Amino acid sequence: MVTTVAARPQVVSLRDAYPLWAARNVRGTCLPDGLKSKALLELDAAFGIPVRVRKREFLYRAGAPFSALYAVRIGTFKALRLAEDGREQITGYYMAGDIVGLEGIGEECHGCEAIALEDSEACPLPFAKLDEMARREPLLRRNLYRLISHDLARGQEMMLLLGSMHAEERLAAFLLDLAERFRSRGYSASEFVLRMTREEIASYLGLQLETVSRVFSRLQEEGVIQVQGRAVKLLDLAALHHRVGHER
Amino acid sequence: MVTTVAARPQVVSLRDAYPLWAARNVRGTCLPDGLKSKALLELDAAFGIPVRVRKREFLYRAGAPFSALYAVRIGTFKALRLAEDGREQITGYYMAGDIVGLEGIGEECHGCEAIALEDSEACPLPFAKLDEMARREPLLRRNLYRLISHDLARGQEMMLLLGSMHAEERLAAFLLDLAERFRSRGYSASEFVLRMTREEIASYLGLQLETVSRVFSRLQEEGVIQVQGRAVKLLDLAALHHRVGHER
């Protein structure tokens, strides 16, 4: 369930919604990239009051009517896709600055659900408003397209990973992806704390949690990484890259 | 390589580009859906001269500059994603009426490549033109969003399939998806000819070609389907659905 924050006095500012948005320019997937200050302010104003979502609670549920995207402000979310038989697959992992909910544009309702991995906050961005602004502002429209194609490409990358990689390769790719995302946000790329449990990592990578645990241990034995629960240190990036790129 | 058809005298008509577009309304993912005749004609005119692509040739290659989407007119295409090490994964399968290339919008170049599975034709739709028209015509914009979210959702469905289904479930899901797509185009849903080789099906489903072959044989032994090379007859839809929905 979405838990709305008790009405806040301050206006939501863009910097609040995108705590590190400048850093994200690197990846080129950020809505405000390159906008003139007028459009920037307008986009800023379009964001709704931030929504606080506690750990394990829903930002939105599958099948809930779609009306807005969400910009992650604080914390992390996972996107979950459900099968009729109750099976589920984590299809996305979002951290501060990411946009959640794109799979709903053009649909009546959300196709998957978003759940907070820790106490988090996200700013709703009513899609009707974004659409209208994008209609008038070519650069914003272009950024929206970027966002979309980035998500599409990510889906294809995951298909490649799930369809053709071994457990060790999958985990190495996962760690390198995380490293890159932390790096682009200005955090350490080689030392970070996982927000997902082993089970969630396993679901994301199409494995069992025991396998994830075993591969972590093996990579540690081999001196490639150092793991202590959720604290991870990447010791040998070259070795990790090597594991992703080459089938044995 | 893209092989351009010797200039055709006739104007490309929408009906040509979308041979069965009316039927596709069912799925609600068709660009011209619901457009007034004026916008319809304009969209019609935006399509370029159809491109003929022979079996095994490229409609576009990975890394080629992105400028247009393609509406499949005749035949079928597969979308292929490449890893640095040469591994590849089929990420999409497109038949007449489908739109190929969405992963390129907002990017400089295509993220994957499209290859014809048989002698085929596709109509280029310059994205700049589509974008400009969508800017002016809300309904077209909405249809574009639909197209996109449909692709995003399909990606997530594939992640679910690749991440959590067994070989038999994957193949059953694949056959049911094909059946639905043939049905929505007015063809028989229970009897059709595959355009993909066993190897291509295997790549799409994250399996080995021998496994695909074996599962086909097993499903035939069990009386669920009938296979003769690429000719497939679905005998027991309920059994197929049952196999997808329930982990054993």
Place this chain on the structure above:
DNA sequence: CGACTAGTTGAGGCCAGTCAATGTTGGTGG
């Protein structure tokens, strides 16, 4: 006809899943 591609089937091995036991961490309440 030979060369080639596509598909089927068998034998065997291995990676990852499954089941189970144990250790560790973190939050909660007495």
Place this chain on the structure above:
DNA sequence: CCACCAACATTGACTGGCCTCAACTAGTCG
């Protein structure tokens, strides 16, 4: 503050589904 419990994580033993290698058949095309 510590005891307790639940959630999370690790590790071992075993199993089995899928991969790998290989042989063979059928169909196609120059």
